[in-house]
Amino acid sequence: MTKPGTDTLHGRVFAQGNDNAFNTGNPFTADLPAYYSYQYNGSVGGSLSKNASFFFSIEDRETQNDNTYSIIGGPIYNALSNTWALNTGTVSGSLFSPSNHLDVSPRVDLQLGAKNTLTMRYQFYRNHADNSLSGSTSLPSLATSSNSIEHSIQLDDTQVINDRLVNETRINYRRGSSSSSPASTAPYYSVSGVFSGGGSTGQFSKTHTDHIEMQNFTTLTKGAQAIKFGLWARDDRNALTSNSGFNGSFSFLSTDAFVDTWNGVVAGETFAQIEAACPSTVTSGCLPEKLSYKTGPTSFSGNVFNAALFFQDDWKVNGFLTLSGGLRWESQNHVADHSDWAPRVAFAYALDGHKKGATSKTVLRGGFGFFYDRFGVGSLMNLEELNGTSTSQTQITIANPTCFNSTSLGDISGGVASCGTAATATPVIYTLSKNYRAPYMEQAGLGVERQLSKTSTLTLTYMHSSGFHQLVVRDSNAYEPGTYQYGSSTLTGTRPDSSQGIVNQYFPEAVFNENQVMANLNARFSTKFNVSGYYAASWAHSDGGNGSTPSNSYNLRQDYGRATFVRPQFLFLMANYTGPWAITFNPFVVAQSGSYYNITSPYDLTGDNFHNSRPSYATASSTASNVVQTSFGALNVVPESGETLVPVGLGKGPASVAVNMRIGRSFGLGSKVDSSASNASYPGGGGGPRGGGFGGGFGGGGPRGGGMRGGIADTGRKYALNFSVQALNLFNDIDRGTPSGSIQPTYDSNSNSYGPGSQFGKSSSLAGGVFSAGSAARRIFFQAAFQF
Numbered sequence: 001m002t003k004p005g006t007d008t009l010h011g012r013v014f015a016q017g018n019d020n021a022f023n024t025g026n027p028f029t030a031d032l033p034a035y036y037s038y039q040y041n042g043s044v045g046g047s048l049s050k051n052a053s054f055f056f057s058i059e060d061r062e063t064q065n066d067n068t069y070s071i072i073g074g075p076i077y078n079a080l081s082n083t084w085a086l087n088t089g090t091v092s093g094s095l096f097s098p099s100n101h102l103d104v105s106p107r108v109d110l111q112l113g114a115k116n117t118l119t120m121r122y123q124f125y126r127n128h129a130d131n132s133l134s135g136s137t138s139l140p141s142l143a144t145s146s147n148s149i150e151h152s153i154q155l156d157d158t159q160v161i162n163d164r165l166v167n168e169t170r171i172n173y174r175r176g177s178s179s180s181s182p183a184s185t186a187p188y189y190s191v192s193g194v195f196s197g198g199g200s201t202g203q204f205s206k207t208h209t210d211h212i213e214m215q216n217f218t219t220l221t222k223g224a225q226a227i228k229f230g231l232w233a234r235d236d237r238n239a240l241t242s243n244s245g246f247n248g249s250f251s252f253l254s255t256d257a258f259v260d261t262w263n264g265v266v267a268g269e270t271f272a273q274i275e276a277a278c279p280s281t282v283t284s285g286c287l288p289e290k291l292s293y294k295t296g297p298t299s300f301s302g303n304v305f306n307a308a309l310f311f312q313d314d315w316k317v318n319g320f321l322t323l324s325g326g327l328r329w330e331s332q333n334h335v336a337d338h339s340d341w342a343p344r345v346a347f348a349y350a351l352d353g354h355k356k357g358a359t360s361k362t363v364l365r366g367g368f369g370f371f372y373d374r375f376g377v378g379s380l381m382n383l384e385e386l387n388g389t390s391t392s393q394t395q396i397t398i399a400n401p402t403c404f405n406s407t408s409l410g411d412i413s414g415g416v417a418s419c420g421t422a423a424t425a426t427p428v429i430y431t432l433s434k435n436y437r438a439p440y441m442e443q444a445g446l447g448v449e450r451q452l453s454k455t456s457t458l459t460l461t462y463m464h465s466s467g468f469h470q471l472v473v474r475d476s477n478a479y480e481p482g483t484y485q486y487g488s489s490t491l492t493g494t495r496p497d498s499s500q501g502i503v504n505q506y507f508p509e510a511v512f513n514e515n516q517v518m519a520n521l522n523a524r525f526s527t528k529f530n531v532s533g534y535y536a537a538s539w540a541h542s543d544g545g546n547g548s549t550p551s552n553s554y555n556l557r558q559d560y561g562r563a564t565f566v567r568p569q570f571l572f573l574m575a576n577y578t579g580p581w582a583i584t585f586n587p588f589v590v591a592q593s594g595s596y597y598n599i600t601s602p603y604d605l606t607g608d609n610f611h612n613s614r615p616s617y618a619t620a621s622s623t624a625s626n627v628v629q630t631s632f633g634a635l636n637v638v639p640e641s642g643e644t645l646v647p648v649g650l651g652k653g654p655a656s657v658a659v660n661m662r663i664g665r666s667f668g669l670g671s672k673v674d675s676s677a678s679n680a681s682y683p684g685g686g687g688g689p690r691g692g693g694f695g696g697g698f699g700g701g702g703p704r705g706g707g708m709r710g711g712i713a714d715t716g717r718k719y720a721l722n723f724s725v726q727a728l729n730l731f732n733d734i735d736r737g738t739p740s741g742s743i744q745p746t747y748d749s750n751s752n753s754y755g756p757g758s759q760f761g762k763s764s765s766l767a768g769g770v771f772s773a774g775s776a777a778r779r780i781f782f783q784a785a786f787q788f
Contacts, residue, residue: 004053004109004117011044012712014785023776024732028070028136028764029092032775037063051111061101066094066775067133069140070765071195073744073758075259082266084259088758091195094775095140099129115160123152131183136737136765136774139197141184148178166219174211180204186407187248191255192602192611193742194759198406201249205242209377211235217310224316232310236377237303240385245294245395248409248416251611253284253602254744260286261404271402281747283625283754284602290609291401291419292428293409296393300384304377306332312344320350320360324367335375335436342440344369351448361451368444373471375438379506379547388429388500395428397502397609426501428609431476433507437469439545455530456523463516469508470545474553475608476505481554486605486638493607502608510556512542512563533573540566543648549610561648562596569593584713584724586662590770594653599630599646599741601637615743616643628745630756637743656735656767664724664783668715712787720787725780728770732778735771736763 016039025032038061045055074091075084107121131143155171182200190196217230252258256279264274264286271287278286312326328342346367353360385393398420405411412419447461477500479493495501517537524530540563543556552558574588598614605613616639618627626638632650636643712722729735744757766772773779 004111005047005050007045007047007053009044009046010788012042012785012787014041014783015039016781016783018779018781020776022780024778026068026094026766026775026777027734028090028766029068029094029775031092032066032068032094033096035064035066035096035775037061037065048108053109055107055109057103057105059101059103061099063099063101065097065099065773067097067131067143068092068094068765068774069133069136069138071137071139071759072740072762072764073255074137074195075255083263086255086259093140095131095133095143097129097131097133097143099127099132102126117158119154119156121152121154121156123150123154125150125152134200135196137195139195141186141197142188142200143183144180144200144202145183146178146180148176150174150176164221168215168217168219170213170215172211172213174209176209176211177207178209179206185247187250187405187409189250189252189258189406191252191258191744193600193740194255194744194757198250199247201245201247203243203245203247205240205244207241208239210237226314227312228314229309229311231308233305233307235303235305237301238377238381239299239301240381241299243294243298245292248291248293250288250401250404251290251292253289254282256282257284257286257288261288262406265404265406283745288401288404289399289604291398291403291416292395292609293416294386294393294395297391298393300381302377302380302384304332304334304375304380306330306374320354322348328370330372330374330438332374332438334380335432335438336434337436337438340372340438340440342370342372363449364446365449366444366446368442371441371443373439373441375432375436375471375506382430383432383506386428386430386504388427388431392429397426397428399424399426399607428502428504429500430504431506433476433505436506437508439467439469439471439508441465441467452523455525456521459518459520461516461518461520463518465512465514465516467510467512467542467545470510470512470542471506471508471547472510472544472556473504473547473549474507474556475502475606475610476507476553477501477503478553478606478608484607486603486607506547510542510544510548510550511560512540512545514538514540514563514566528578529576531573531575533571535572536570538566538568538570549612551610551613552606553608558645559648562650564596564598564649567592567595578713582665582713584662584664584666586664588660589658590660591655591657593655595738596649597651597653597738597741598648599632599635599650600743601639602742602744603637605638614645614648615639616645619643625754626745628743628754628756629751630743631761635743635756637745651739651741651761653738654736654763656771657733658729658735658771659731659733660726660728660770661730662724662726664713664722666713666715666720666722668717668720670718670788672716673718712785718788722783722785722787724783724785726783727778727780729772729778733771734777735767737765737767739763 019036020032020034041059043057045053047053070090070092072090074087076087076091077084103125105121105123107119110118112118127148130145132146133143152174157169159167161167180202182203184199185203186199188196188198188201213234215230215232217228220227260274260278275285275287308328308330310326310328312324314322314324316322324346326344330340330342331338348363348365350360351362351364386395401419403412403419409416443463443465445461445463447459449457449459451457477495477497479495483491484493485491519535521533541561542563543560544550550556550559569592571591577585579585601613601615603613604611615635615637618634618636622636622640623638626636628635628637632646635646639645712720739761740759743760745754746757748755766774766777
C-alpha cells in the first residue's frame with residue numbers, strides 16, 4: 001500500500017455507450033423498441049497533507065433497455081372481448097424497461113503515526129428500475145418496478161506493533177432500503193413450464209436492512225513461520241413490510257384449461273358447465289388445479305448473527321517445501337448447530353531446482369479443507385412470516401378450486417372461502433429442522449505448476465468436492481408413503497400430523513459430489529503479445545441443495561443424479577496484442593457446454609405443492625392417456641407401481657460460444673513521466689472467471705478476464721486519452737438458454753397419441769451473460785477514457 005500523503009494527484013474519466021442501432025436483434029422477439037445504455041465513471045485521488053491521501057469515485061449508469069418474452073404455444077389475448085385463444089405458434093414481445101444506477105465512493109487514508117494507518121471509506125448506492133420481468137415466459141402484466149438505496153461505511157486500521165507483529169481491524173456497516181411495486185394487483189396465474197401472467201406474486205414491499213461486520217486478525221512472523229489468527233463477527237437485520245401472495249395465485253395444468261376457464265367465466269358459465277364442455281383429449285380437465293393465497297399481518301423483522309475464530313500457520317520448512325495448517329470455528333444463532341469446526345491443510349513443494357544454483361520450475365501444490373454455509377436472513381424471514389403462530393401470516397392452498405377471477409380475489413362471488421371445501425383447503429407453514437446441521441463442503445485438490453519458459457506458465461489442477469448436509473426445503477408432513485396416489489378417489493393421503501397441512505421444513509440432508517480438472521495458461525511471447533487461458537471440466541452428482549425442493553420428501557436419494565448447477569465444460573481464452581500505430585487488440589473467447597436439466601411431469605404427484613415430479617418410462621401396463629411420446633422415449637406422466645422414474649438431469653441444453661473483441665488506441669499528451677508509474681493505478685476493468693481455491697498455500701484460480709472498461713496503454717506521458725470499441729459475441733452466434741423440460745400432454749389426432757407440448761425441449765431465451773443480452777445476440781460498445 002502507498003504511504004498516505006505521498007501520492008500525486010491522479011484521476012480518470014471513463015464513458016461507455018451502447019445503442020440498439022449497432023446491435024443485432026433477438027431471434028425470439030422481432031418487435032423491439034429503441035433502447036440504449038450509457039455509463040459514466042470518474043475518479044480522482046491524491047494527497048491531502050503529508051500524512052493523508054484521498055480517493056473519490058462516482059459512477060452513473062443509465063439504461064433504456066428492453067425486457068423480452070417468448071412463449072412457445074402461448075395463448076393470444078383479445079382485449080376487446082377480454083378472452084384468450086389457443087395458439088400453436090409463439091407469442092413474443094418486449095417491454096421497455098428503463099433503469100438508473102448511481103454509485104458514489106469517497107475514501108481517506110490517514111497515517112496516524114509511524115506504525116498506524118487508518119482507511120475510511122463511504123459508499124452511496126442507488127438503483128431504480130421500471131418494468132422488470134423475471135423470465136422469458138412472463139407476460140408484461142407481471143412487470144415490477146423497484147427502488148433501492150444503500151449507505152456503507154468501512155473502517156480499516158492497520159497497526160504495526162513491531163517488525164514481526166501486525167494487527168488489522170476492519171469494520172463495515174451497511175444500511176439499505178428498498179421498495180417494489182407491481183404493474184398489476186390482479187391474481188397471478190400460470191401454466192407450469194409454459195407461461196405466467198396476471199399480477200406479480202411479490203406485490204408491494206418495503207425492506208430495511210442493517211449489516212454490521214467486524215474482523216480483527218493478527219499476523220506474526222517468527223523465523224520460517226507466518227502465523228495468523230483472529231476473529232470475525234457479522235449481524236444481518238431485516239425489517240420487511242409486504243403483502244406478497246395476498247393477490248392469490250391460480251395454477252393450471254394446461255393452456256387449454258387456462259383458456260377454457262377464463263373464457264367460460266367471462267361468458268358467465270358455471271364451473272360445472274366449463275368442465276362438461278371440456279374435450280376428452282384434455283386429460284387433466286379444463287379447470288384450475290390449485291389456488292394459493294395469503295392473509296394476515298404484513299410487517300416482520302429478524303436478524304442472523306454469525307461469528308468465527310481462526311488460526312493459521314504457514315511454515316517454510318526449507319527452500320523447497322512450505323506447509324500450511326489452520327483451524328476455523330464458526331457459530332450462529334437460530335439453529336441447533338452452534339459449533340462448527342473447519343480444519344484446513346495445504347502444502348507447496350518444488351519438484352526440481354534442488355541443486356545449488358538451479359532454479360525451480362515445477363511446483364506441486366495440494367490441500368484439503370472444510371467450508372461451511374450459514375443459514376441466511378432471507379430464509380429466517382420466511383420462518384417469521386409463515387410459522388403457524390397467531391402472529392404470522394396464513395397461507396392457504398386449495399386443490400381443484402371452484403372459483404376464478406382475473407381481477408381480484410375480492411371479486412369472487414361468495415368470497416374466497418367458497419373456492420373449496422375444508423377437505424381441499426390446506427394450510428402451509430415453514431419450520432426449521434430441530435436437528436439442523438450447517439451445510440458444509442469437504443474439498444481436496446492437487447495441482448502442478450510448471451514454468452514453461454521465462455515468460456510462460458502452465459498449471460494443471462484436480463479438485464474433488466463433497467457437500468454434506470446441503471439445504472433443501474421438504475414437506476415434513478407429506479402424505480405417508482402408500483396413502484396417496486394422484487388422481488385416485490380412494491388413496492387421498494394421510495399426513496403424519498392430521499392437525500397440520502403442508503409443513504415446508506428447512507432440512508439440511510442433501511449431498512453432492514463433484515470432480516473438476518482445470519488448466520491455466522499464461523504466456524508472454526513478446527512485449528506486444530501475450531495469451532492467457534482457463535479451462536475446466538466438471539462431473540457432479542447431487543440430490544439437492546441451496547434451498548431446492550425434493551420430488552420425494554421422504555427419500556432425498558431418489559433425486560440423486562447429474563447435477564444441474566454445473567457446466568460440464570468451460571473455456572476462457574484471452575490475448576493482448578499491440579499492433580501497428582500502437583493499436584491494441586484484445587480478443588477473448590468464452591465457450592461452455594450446455595447444462596443438464598430435469599424432465600418433469602405437469603402434475604403435483606405428491607400433493608406437497610412442489611411441481612418437480614419426474615415421469616417414468618412407460619410400460620405396456622401404463623394408462624394410455626398418461627403416456628407421452630418424447631425425444632427421450634415414451635414417458636408416463638403419472639408413474640405407476642413398478643415403473644422406473646427417468647433420471648435426474650436427463651436433458652442437456654445447447655452449448656454456447658462467444659468470440660469477443662476490443663480494439664483501442666491510446667494517445668499520450670503533455671510532458672514525459674516515469675512510465676513505471678504513469679498508469680499503475682488503472683488496470684483493465686472487469687473480471688473473467690475464477691477457479692476454485694483452497695487458501696493456506698493452495699489455489700487453482702482462473703485468469704482475470706478482459707473487462708468492459710479496458711485499460712489504458714502506457715504512453716509515458718502525463719496525460720493519456722483512449723478510444724476503443726468492443727464487440728461482445730462478434731460473430732453473432734445465437735446462443736440459446738436452457739430448454740424447457742416440462743411436459744404438457746398434447747393430443748395429436750394424426751397419430752392418436754399424446755406429445756409433450758410445443759415448448760418441450762425448446763429454448764425461449766438467449767443464454768445471457770457475455771453470450772447475449774435479453775434484447776440482442778451481439779452488442780457493440782463505444783468507450784472513451786481520459787487519465788492524468
